[in-house]
Amino acid sequence: MDREGLVRDAATVSSAEDLASLLRRLRRRQARMRKTRVATYRDLATRTGWSRGIIGAYFTGKVLPSVDKLDELARQLDATPTELGALATARDRVDELRPAPRQLPGDVPAFTGRAAALAVLDAQPGRGPAVISSVGGAAGMGKTALAVHWAHRAATRFPDGQLYADLRGSGRRPVPPGEVLRGFLTALGAPASQLSAGLDVQAGLYRSLLAERRVMVLLDDACDAGQVRPLLPGTPGGLALVTSRSRLNSLVALENARLIVLDRLDEAQSQHLLAARLGARRLAADPAGAAAIVSACAGLPNYLAYAAANAAAHPELGLRTVAGQLAASRPTAVERRHHAVPVQAF
Structure with missing residues (x-):
């Protein structure tokens, strides 16, 4: 692959898959120029300190690398300064073309009260989900109203999008997480060919698509932690906000969830x-x-x-x-x- 060819082809990149193709070409060229075997994901993980999983996601186009990660990865593959610039421009173009879902329901008109709960949510660091529940599992406490209002208030903190699902956990037929995942994957631009996989594969693809993206996920009316867990982002930066009549204690114990319990108004x-x-x-x-x-x-x-x-x-x-x-x-x-x-x- 001549250097001018990579720069020329970078100008036509329009997807993460296109960008990943250029990274694979760089990797093969490096092996030819150095007269060594092609660097494996393990090799690159050792050089960069990143996981093999995320490197694989970069090379297959499942995840768009951040600007810094792309620059480091290309340098590890012996890209020239001109190629680095072309790749960065291509990456920015892909980022602008990616869908940014805006799925929040309309904000609650004339929302009032719940100042303490709003303050807790404002301080949520994004390293685990937040769960809004109610004393005694009571209905009518305004869990959804609070979650939707805060989500609108904090939307600018999540410029890569906001996902929403009504899980119908308090009804007779809660929505299966696989069904929710298919909707989320579609909203995130996943190819239709990847939507028929099993739950674990779908969840892995979902987490890959959310990696290095600042996305809010609002999961309303969850029945239990098992329904929620496949829908949680896998990396910091995004935030899952969950409402439920249950306190979902296993999320608090295992997923570092912050529990907010609402009581009746005075x-x-x-x-x-x-x-x-x-x-x-x-x-x-x-x-x-x-x-x-x-x-x-x-x-x-x-x-x-x-x-x-x-x-x-x-x-x-x-x-x-x-x-x-x-x-x-x-x-x-x-x-x-x-x-x-x-x-x-x-």
Whole structure:
């Protein structure tokens, strides 16, 4: 391979696979020029201190190397300064062409409260997942609302994309992790030919695609750690945010997950949430009605949000009437473990 040929071909690179092809050509050329065998992944791992797995991913195009890693790898393969520049330009072009999924649901309007939980999430270092659960596994605590709101707030920290999946863990048919992986792999630009592999192969490809990328993965309503574990990024830089009625203790023990447990809102916080949704003037006009809604909702943010939505949709109704409708249709404690929101009044 002549040096001008590599520079010329680098100008046409449009994918990680194209770039990997140039790296393989460099490796073969080095062997010819030095009159030695072709450097193995083990050889390059010894020289660089990187794992054989990540080097293999670079040479097969499963992972796009970072700028620094590509430069070091090309230098190890005796690339010239001109070739280094051409490869760096090609790498930047591929990076710009890679899909950056933006799958987050819409942010929660007029989100309020949960300042302590938001502060914990803001400080999350990205070396393990964060799990948002609730006291006693209760529904209606606003786990999803908190996760989605923070994900939007922190989206700029993850410029390579945000992935989202509703795992339906509290329902009768939780989504299998393989099904979620196929959707994520498609969003990350994996070839269709690689989507039919088994779970372990899919999970390995998924982690490879996320390596050296700053991606947030929001996994909503997980049933257990087994459903979540194949969906976790394998390297620092990204972040998995998980909501579940279970505390997923094995993720805390084995995956260094940070556990955030939500409790019911107190009366002042509940009043503040209602005011954010309905306006302070309407609450001031009927303080007894507002207090009745707060009492009926028992500090559950989802119930308060839906009560406020009902009141906003029917401005002709007094707040005491809305509270009465809520109290009449409010599920029992047993039902609340299986339904996130009231099922009749709203």
